[in-house]
Each structure stands twice: as structure tokens, then as C-alpha cells.
Amino acid sequence: MNVKEYISSGIIESYVMGLANESERTEFEQLCTQYPELVAARREFEERLEHHAFENAVPPPSMVKVKVMDSISPKIINMENSKAPVRSSGGLRFVAAASVILLIGLAWFSYQSHNKQDEALQELKNTNLALKEKLDTTQNILNKIVAEQKDVVSNPNVTVVNMVGTQTAPKSSANIYWDSTSSNVFLVVKNMPKLPSDQQYQLWALIDNKPKDLGVFDATDDKVILKMKNTQKAQAFAITIEQKGGSPSPTLQKMQSLGKTRQSQ
Amino acid sequence: MGIPITYTERELVLALKERDNQAFNFLYDNYAGALYSIIKQIITDNAELASDVLQEVFINIWRKIETYDQTKGRLFTWMLNIARNASIDTLRSKSYQNSQKNQELPDNVYKSVASQTTLMNVDNIGLKKVLEKLKAEHRILVELAYFKGFTHEEIAEMMSIPLGTVKTRIRNALLQLREYLQ
Numbered sequence A: 001m002n003v004k005e006y007i008s009s010g011i012i013e014s015y016v017m018g019l020a021n022e023s024e025r026t027e028f029e030q031l032c033t034q035y036p037e038l039v040a041a042r043r044e045f046e047e048r049l050e051h052h053a054f055e056n057a058v059p060p061p062s063m064v065k066v067k068v069m070d071s072i073s074p075k076i077i078n079m080e081n082s083k084a085p086v087r088s089s090g091g092l093r094f095v096a097a098a099s100v101i102l103l104i105g106l107a108w109f110s111y112q113s114h115n116k117q118d119e120a121l122q123e124l125k126n127t128n129l130a131l132k133e134k135l136d137t138t139q140n141i142l143n144k145i146v147a148e149q150k151d152v153v154s155n156p157n158v159t160v161v162n163m164v165g166t167q168t169a170p171k172s173s174a175n176i177y178w179d180s181t182s183s184n185v186f187l188v189v190k191n192m193p194k195l196p197s198d199q200q201y202q203l204w205a206l207i208d209n210k211p212k213d214l215g216v217f218d219a220t221d222d223k224v225i226l227k228m229k230n231t232q233k234a235q236a237f238a239i240t241i242e243q244k245g246g247s248p249s250p251t252l253q254k255m256q257s258l259g260k261t262r263q264s265q
Numbered sequence B: 001m002g003i004p005i006t007y008t009e010r011e012l013v014l015a016l017k018e019r020d021n022q023a024f025n026f027l028y029d030n031y032a033g034a035l036y037s038i039i040k041q042i043i044t045d046n047a048e049l050a051s052d053v054l055q056e057v058f059i060n061i062w063r064k065i066e067t068y069d070q071t072k073g074r075l076f077t078w079m080l081n082i083a084r085n086a087s088i089d090t091l092r093s094k095s096y097q098n099s100q101k102n103q104e105l106p107d108n109v110y111k112s113v114a115s116q117t118t119l120m121n122v123d124n125i126g127l128k129k130v131l132e133k134l135k136a137e138h139r140i141l142v143e144l145a146y147f148k149g150f151t152h153e154e155i156a157e158m159m160s161i162p163l164g165t166v167k168t169r170i171r172n173a174l175l176q177l178r179e180y181l182q
Helices: A003-007 A011-016 A022-034 A036-055 A062-072 A089-112 A118-154 B009-017 B021-042 B047-067 B075-092 B094-099 B106-118 B126-131 B136-147 B152-159 B163-180
Strands: A076-078 A158-165 A173-179 A185-191 A199-207 A210-217 A225-228 A236-243 A255-260
Touching: A003 A011, A003 A036, A011 A022, A011 A036, A011 B163, A022 A036, A036 B021, A036 B075, A036 B126, A062 B021, A062 B047, A089 A118, A158 A236, A173 A236, A173 A255, A185 A199, A185 A210, A210 A225, A210 A236, B009 B021, B009 B047, B009 B075, B021 B047, B021 B075, B021 B126, B047 B075, B075 B094, B126 B136, B126 B163, B136 B152, B136 B163, B152 B163
Parallel strands: A076 A225
Antiparallel strands: A158 A173, A158 A255, A173 A185, A185 A225, A199 A210, A199 A236, A236 A255
16 A cells, blocks of 8 residues: 555545544554554644644633533532531532632731731741641542542442332432442432422331331432441342431332342342 | 642543543643634534533543543544534534524525635634635535534535545645644
């Protein structure tokens, strides 16, 4: 094949700009594995196009970034000991942001009063330090939350139990991530109908046909990972609708969702 | 907060595939403007819609980064094509078509697109600005194919020229475009 001729046919530009059809694309990709000069020519055009695009960049509205970053950020709410969201990363971020603003303010203030009061300055420095420590811990907690979420999804010991809807609620669905070594139970709501404000969903583990309470949650905690109470054993998980705060034993006629584990087989 | 980090393209891709938020933040800061520009060249009359598409594009990049294959091209090329496809899909969506006030009958759509695109536009930016340097018969084909998303077959039919001619002219136009991108 005459590579030079092929290169000057316009195939590179056509491929890079997404205008080549499928057979042209397949052929081009295949030839790239054989002819390094083809790859070099493609790269050269890509760089030109990229350079031009950067020279002609248009700054987008700043709100877009806020929305994008918000929708990709992991969110974890701990339901273990309390009914209210305890660890929401949004709140922590606010604390972190507020600490930064305080730090900046304090730095400015300390600069202003520098000549006047050495003693006051020392005190400010201490406060500054204390705030910085607080900020570091906040950052640590944030990092921990992110790491925890990664662990849940990628841990090989974690069993995923797919919860499917029952006859009373055919569309309800949720996933349980159950770490059989640490007994940790995480719940991801995929689709649960909204409840009246005096009711909540309750998760149960069924052990030898006896239910064990794993905590309550709301349908509004959509698409976040909820950390529920731990359990070592479970042949199945079930979700019921109960009065707000949960019940000591499940109202089985209101069972919304059920998922069996490997221990049941 | 934190030290600004810069990445090489390879490091950036690796970090993104590991779902690193900081890397994604860097990606946005560095590439959003260039991608927003191409979106605005396709969705020319609605800035709000263009920024919605940009948002959708970045969320898609985050979700689909696993499928990006470095052997097939640069990261920017991959993202540019995502942005271009999303913009064209939006342009063709029912809701967008309905929002256009002067609705043409379906039979006339091709003709109206063709007549619009022959007009020079003083607001042109980016690649569209470069296109102005091309001969009209070349420019209109690139407009239809790249910025409106018509296939070569569709263009051949709407312009009543043979498919082979469409392909040759577009390729020649792109080769000229390459020369202008210095």
C-alpha cells in the first residue's frame, strides 16, 4: 500500500473529525497498527485541531461546572446510629469552605494589625493553627468517605444482592452491598416510591426465617450509598413500609422488596 | 485548598479511569472552554441549551471514560466527538425542532438548511471562521456534514450531486482546512 497517497487522501481528517463511515474507520484503525507514519500523521492533525480549539475556547457559564461537579460527587449518608443523615459530604464541604473563608479573613486581619499588637497576633496565629487543624480533619473525613465508597463497590468480598419488587410494589428496586467479612451492609436505592411523612422504609435481614432490623431510610435518599446496621448472617434481605422510626418486627403484608443471598442456597 | 496539580495526558486518563475527582476537576477547567466553543458552533441560537449540552457532555465523559481507547486518538479528539454528537442530537431532537418558530414542511427542510448555510455569518467562531476561507461549494458540504450531522448519502440527495463527488469534495475541503489550522 502507498501510505503517502493514503495519508493525502483526506482520510485522516475525515476520521479524526468523525466524518468517516464505519468501514473507513475500521480500515484506518487497522492500518494504524501497521504503519507508524499513519499514526504520526493522525497525531499531527489532532494536535492542530486541538490547538485551534484551545485558541478559540469560549468560557462557559460558571454554573455549569458547579452542576457537573455536583452530579459526579459521591454521597454517603450513615444510617447506622441515627435516623437523620449524619455524614453528608455537602455539609462537610460547607464546613471546609467556611473554614477557608475564615482562614483568609483571619490572615488578612492579622496582616492589618501586624504593627500594633504582637500579643494579639500570637493569639490569632494560634486560632489560625487550630482552624487549620480542624480543616485538615474535615478534609480527612471527606477523603475517608470517598475511599469508603470506592471500597464498597470494588471489594471482592462484597456480595451484591439485587432487591426486586413484590406483588404489592412491583417497581420497587434497590441493591444491597454486603461485605461478608466485615458484616457491613450498604444500601443503594434505585427506585422506591415516595412515602407519606409519617412513614419510612425499613430494611430487614432474614436469618433462619427470623427478621433482624437493619435500620430505616427514606425514598429521598436516592442514588446515594446508605450504611445500614451490620449483620453477619442473612439468607435474604427485605424492605417493608413502617411507621416513622421503624418497628420492632416487620409488617410483612407491606413488604416492598426482597432479595435472597447465597447463604439461602 | 490543596496544591494545583497538572497532569500529562496519560496521567490524566489514568486518574480519570480511577474515578479521581481532582483529575476531573482539572479536566473541566482545561477543556470546558474548547468544548463549549464547538457546541456553540453547532447550537448557534440558544446559549442556555448549549450550556445544558456542555453539562451533559462532561457527565458522559465521566461515565464513559472506561471506553476511551488511547490507541485510537487523543483524549481531546474523543471528547470533541462526544460534544459534537451530543450537539447534533440536540439539534435534531423533537423539542428543539418544536422550539424553532418558523417551521418548514419536512420536504423543504433540506433546502432551507442548504440556503441558510450559504450565508456568511459575522458571529462565526472557531472552525466555522476557518471555513469561511473555503470555496462556497466546499464550505457548504463541510457545514452540512460536520456541523449539521448529515451523512454523505443524505447530502448527495439533498444537493443532487453524486455520492462520489460529495465524498471527494469533503475530503478536499478537510485537507484545505488542515492547512488553515496553523
